[in-house]
Amino acid sequence: MDDYMQPARAFLDWFRACPGTTFHDDIEIVDLRARGAGRGIVAKRDIPVDTVLFTIPRKTIISATTSELATFIPSIVQGAGEDKEGEDEEGDDEDDDDSSKQDPWTSLILIMIYEFLRGAQSPWKPYFDVLPAVFDTPMFWGDEELKALQASPVVGRVGRAEADEMIRTKVLPVVRAHSAIFFDKAGIAPLDDDALVQLAHRMGSTIMAYSFSLEKDEDEDEEKEKADGEGEDVDMKDGEDEDHEHEHEHEHGPGCDHDHEDDDDDSNAGWVEDKDDQLPLGMVPMADMLNADAECNAHIAHGVDALTATAVRPIRAGDEILNYYGPLSNGELLRRYGYTTEKHAFFDAVDVPWALIQSHLAEQMHLLPAEAAKAADAVDVDEFEDPVMLDRDFDEDEETGQLKAPEGMSVVLTELPQTLRRQARAFAKVALRQQQKRREKALANAPKSKQTGKNGKNDKTHAPKTEKEVVAAGLVGALSARLAEYSTSLQADEELFNSGSVPAGSRLHAALRVRIGEKRLLTEAVVLAKAMLAEAKAEAKAEAKADKAASKTKKNDRRGEDDDQPSGKRQKR
CATH class of the missing domain: 3.90.1420.10 (Rubisco LSMT, substrate-binding domain)
Incomplete structure (x- = not known):
């Protein structure tokens, strides 16, 4: 029997076991490879508008507030936002160098590397098992393949060199300075620099495709404003649509992304350029299972304690539940996720x-x-x-x-x-x-x-x-x-x-x-x-x-x- 769905079944069991999660009985994770997609979520029965499809508690999200890495290296979280006094947190001298002062992107990359290297010791192991291992974005294209884009502005926004530089100056020094935490604690041998750079690229691309910008739920004022559990919409992304047949990059289903319309930045550094959004980032399990398109029938909203996926219009039995990428052109869609869709031509x-x-x-x-x-x-x-x-x-x-x-x-x-x-x-x-x-x-x-x-x-x-x-x-x-x-x-x-x-x-x-x-x-x-x-x-x-x-x-x-x-x-x- 094809075991393609086995990781997804294990992931769903894990997700349902997490305190506070919900997963509607009228939806299911299915194999959509026959449609040229990977895994996705479809409706088993007709679903009315405004139905809550699933709920993701904030404590289930991989972020600086949930991963134990922040307790071992507190300084990696500093770049995600100033502390209450506007001053650096006191810590060991070795944590005070520039490489330890991270922005939300490098902070989450370090956390993802740490949790990935932990393997079965990580509470998110079933989640990592359904995340893609290979990406098909232009950052990983060869020179001849890039020539096929001709004069597209996408070519100037790939930014592989800039990403390499950021990883080598902001990520590797922290990992090397805390080798015991990243490797000894996980019971594995340290990776050499090239392998570590490749892993960091993988984590960075995963974050680009699947992460959210997270509102600071610890802010008391925001909690008062959102006491009803409602919050702003979050743009979601997917990895495939019906015309996309990448069975290697996005076979685990779609992803999500933080707010993405920050492309006025001229850094042109691939996923590096998007780090200018200074809200903390997080990886949101189950949101990744939703495919998406320019026309959607569901959306994700932030609440004080949880994120919820809700039907924005009636969904018929057998229909795939689709989330929203945001108004991305096919060029930008390709740069971020490595594929294009017919409907995204509207953008x-x-x-x-x-x-x-x-x-x-x-x-x-x-x-x-x-x-x-x-x-x-x-x-x-x-x-x-x-x-x-x-x-x-x-x-x-x-x-x-x-x-x-x-x-x-x-x-x-x-x-x-x-x-x-x-x-x-x-x-x-x-x-x-x-x-x-x-x-x-x-x-x-x-x-x-x-x-x-x-x-x-x-x-x-x-x-x-x-x-x-x-x-x-x-x-x-x-x-x-x-x-x-x-x-x-x-x-x-x-x-x-x-x-x-x-x-x-x-x-x-x-x-x-x-x-x-x-x-x-x-x-x-x-x-x-x-x-x-x-x-x-x-x-x-x-x-x-x-x-x-x-x-x-x-x-x-x-x-x-x-x-x-x-x-x-x-x-x-």
Whole structure:
């Protein structure tokens, strides 16, 4: 008999035996490999909305407040939050070095390493048995595999080197300084540095995929505010959907994650960058068994003493219970979890660096680098965005967890982002004003003979474009250049993706889905920018025609006035 489900059964028995846990009788953990997924939870009978599916007491969570490691090395918890007095806790001298002052990420990595090395001695051993041992995120891809992502911003966010550096400077020194706690106490031989780094990477990736940011339940004020047991929603993540066939990475089912929309951080260090959220992190058993998708039927909420999974809409018998990843693009989904889904295309996004946009705007105005830099320094825009993000249009029902494209929409992008247009207009306005001042100053200082062109008229050969023309033409150039950074066309990618020749769930399949979503956005953005340029040119042409007509009328009026004046000379008789 296939023993694939045996670890899950042992885990469920362990979970139910933990004080305070609940697991609804109408749900069960099942083998979903036939759907291209791993393990998951399905409804055995119809489940009404608002049904509590399972309950996870906080004391069941792996965290700095539940693992005994914090009692042996108190300083590892300091980085997760300041103590009540705002001062470092007194301890042994060896704990006072910088490597012992941890942030929530490295603190939990150390705790996970400790509990993992304990094996059967750890109270969470059955939980570790259902966590993945191998991850398929781009951090573990080879160079050739990464090339399949082409110009996707995902490539710049892998951060393997940064993760290595953090592990070697913040994790290894603590483990080595407390070898007796990590190894002797567990009855095992110390790991060498390479093996320890690999284990730390595994734990870091596990935390990325499955952890929560935990509210500080010891805060008395928060306890009063949440006396009814209700709290804020927590974004959950999964490891698979029906189209994902990784039987090695996420075969143990989906995971969860802490609040993830902190991607404004420019560190680009893979899972390292997400450590900037300074709330304590924890690993939440049973939440990991829920698969998830962009459309969900359940959510996780924080309570004072427990986390609860609740149905957000009616669930039919046989349906899988799905949690919510959060609004992650397929690129971000791939970076964090190593796979993509069809429905997460609703959240697809691609960045356009402001430097690229600015350079094309400057080109339209024939600005020298110094002139462009001066204009950029003078731009005053609230909440300046760099890079500027393009994302698609969709409607979302937050209460039922459902998504849909707007009625009758045949494209993924209906307008250029307001931020993009606002910043481009602000730069063009400043640059054109500065350019006009320079032109007027040069004209005033030039000899009179140089101030006019042929026939004594002002030289209009290099008349400046209108602000709208500059902005539109600059955006066409920048967006086209960004799209050209990808080495294949959107059409070629779509044909390959739909040909069936690329195995679903493979790394190439995931890379194709990511770059297709990004190219669709850029392609449609170019179309919108070109339409914007055509409109700007039409307006400029109409204005020029109107100005010409007004000038002609004014000239004729002057001639008429001259004809009415008495002649300055009399003809001889």
